[in-house]
Amino acid sequence: MTPPPAPVHGLVLAGGASSRMQRDKALLQYEGRSQLDRAFDLLGRHVPKVFVSVRASQAAEPTRARRPMIVDSVEGGGPIVGIRSALATDPGAAWLVLACDLPFLSDSVLEQLLAERDPGSFATAYSSAHDGLPEPLCAIWEPAAAAELTAFQRGGGQCPRKFMRSSRIRLLEPRDRRALDNVNTPEEYRDAASALDAPGARAGAGPKRLKVQYFALLREQAGRSEETLDSSAATPADLYLELRTRHGFTLPRELLKVAVNGEFADWTHPLVAGDSVVFIPPVAGG
Amino acid sequence: MRFRFTQMPIDALAARQELLDPGAGGFVAFEGWVRDHNEGRAVHRLEYEAFQALALKEGDRIVEEALQRFPVKHALCIHRVGSLDLTQMAVWVGVSAEHRGEAFDACRYIIDEVKHRVPIWKKEHYRDGDSGWVNCERCAAAPRHAHAQAHAHAHEHPHGGERSPELGADHGASHDHDAA
Numbered sequence: 001m002t003p004p005p006a007p008v009h010g011l012v013l014a015g016g017a018s019s020r021m022q023r024d025k026a027l028l029q030y031e032g033r034s035q036l037d038r039a040f041d042l043l044g045r046h047v048p049k050v051f052v053s054v055r056a057s058q059a060a061e062p063t064r065a066r067r068p069m070i071v072d073s074v075e076g077g078g079p080i081v082g083i084r085s086a087l088a089t090d091p092g093a094a095w096l097v098l099a100c101d102l103p104f105l106s107d108s109v110l111e112q113l114l115a116e117r118d119p120g121s122f123a124t125a126y127s128s129a130h131d132g133l134p135e136p137l138c139a140i141w142e143p144a145a146a147a148e149l150t151a152f153q154r155g156g157g158q159c160p161r162k163f164m165r166s167s168r169i170r171l172l173e174p175r176d177r178r179a180l181d182n183v184n185t186p187e188e189y190r191d192a193a194s195a196l197d198a199p200g201a202r203a204g205a206g207p208k209r210l211k212v213q214y215f216a217l218l219r220e221q222a223g224r225s226e227e228t229l230d231s232s233a234a235t236p237a238d239l240y241l242e243l244r245t246r247h248g249f250t251l252p253r254e255l256l257k258v259a260v261n262g263e264f265a266d267w268t269h270p271l272v273a274g275d276s277v278v279f280i281p282p283v284a285g286g
Numbered sequence: 287m288r289f290r291f292t293q294m295p296i297d298a299l300a301a302r303q304e305l306l307d308p309g310a311g312g313f314v315a316f317e318g319w320v321r322d323h324n325e326g327r328a329v330h331r332l333e334y335e336a337f338q339a340l341a342l343k344e345g346d347r348i349v350e351e352a353l354q355r356f357p358v359k360h361a362l363c364i365h366r367v368g369s370l371d372l373t374q375m376a377v378w379v380g381v382s383a384e385h386r387g388e389a390f391d392a393c394r395y396i397i398d399e400v401k402h403r404v405p406i407w408k409k410e411h412y413r414d415g416d417s418g419w420v421n422c423e424r425c426a427a428a429p430r431h432a433h434a435q436a437h438a439h440a441h442e443h444p445h446g447g448e449r450s451p452e453l454g455a456d457h458g459a460s461h462d463h464d465a466a
Contacts, residue, residue, distance in 0.1 A: 217419040283405055285401050286400060
């Protein structure tokens with residue numbers, strides 16, 4: 001009989017030096033929250049226990065100190081020391097490890113990782129959308145990896161990616177190619193933050209930039225064939241209400257259909273920033 | 287692509303060539319023409335406009351549905367956009383099949399669905415100088431009018447739904463524009 005797979009704990013790696021960023025990457029804010037908190041909460045939705053991996057010198061930093069911590073057993077060893085320290089803390093557990101510079105991670109990324117985990121391998125990881133190599137810092141590390149990692153480091157190895165390339169791991173294809181994009185420089189942070197902070201980057205209320213195209217009677221009544229506007233409308237139904245007042249549309253919504261991003265949509269479809277909306281008056285082809 | 291738009295006059299002979307098949311024993315075409323009157327008003331010109339990005343997808347889906355539902359060889363629909371004068375062709379549907387029955391059925395299905403589902407609009411320019419968007423102006427002005435209810439119903443027709451062609455034909459009859 002094969003033993004049941006080890007339980008999985010969560011580990012946020014927050015021990016990096018952030019040398020290229022020149023700021024503590026764990027404390028960078030997206031959507032008004034530190035990346036450490038975002039990663040911690042994300043893990044907490046999928047595994048029962050989550051810890052923050054820190055170097056001894058960082059243990060007093062308040063954002064880290066609020067969380068259960070695992071302090072690196074040696075100073076200055078890079079992420080592999082953080083992973084080894086976690087595996088040593090609870091040798092019966094596997095660890096879902098997340099770096100602190102992956103702001104685009106989502107629940108589905110972790111769901112897939114846990115669902116397709118191979119407990120009989122040393123680790124389950126995604127292959128990079130950029131170079132196809134394993135991504136060790138958004139991965140499940142199995143208890144059996146502990147001894148291997150120790151031997152690897154004794155032999156001078158420092159790079160967990162290099163370890164993964166020469167070890168028996170399960171490699172998964174990410175469904176969302178962007179989900180594992182990491183943020184190392186101030187420029188990358190600026191781009192990522194503006195993508196995530198864009199008003200309405202998440203569906204629902206709050207002002208967001210939308211593009212609306214008009215055809216036929218609506219085009220004539222709006223006096224334009226398209227416009228870009230900031231609207232708090234959460235759905236196409238709300239948006240039509242808003243624009244009907246603004247442009248004096250005579251058609252009641254009940255007679256229209258709506259398309260979002262070039263395909264028919266429901267009136268309750270949640271709008272997000274960047275959506276392109278078309279209201280479709282009664283058609284009359286033929 | 288089995289559904290497309292053209293700004294130029296439709297070349298029915300060239301379109302027909304695309305449907306030739308040695309296994310086909312019959313060919314049916316429908317042409318929609320610009321008629322000089324509609325609902326009691328004298329019309330002298332029509333203007334067609336389409337939301338092409340979606341219209342091409344929906345049109346293609348309709349022709350694909352016809353090919354699935356009826357055992358026919360090939361089918362094609364071409365719709366005109368822009369300004370059209372009386373007697374000009376607004377739409378062409380062609381179907382080739384082994385036997386005529388399926389060709390008629392598929393052709394009827396395609397034109398009926400296109401009229402109800404594809405985001406194309408037409409503006410009538412009347413002899414008296416007035417103009418109006420078909421299916422839009424009257425229901426907007428007088429939403430309680432019987433026509434408005436018919437239009438509202440037409441609009442609830444589900445995209446790609448399992449409606450019979452007969453129902454579509456009946457329904458479309460009240461505000462058909464072409465000479466069919």
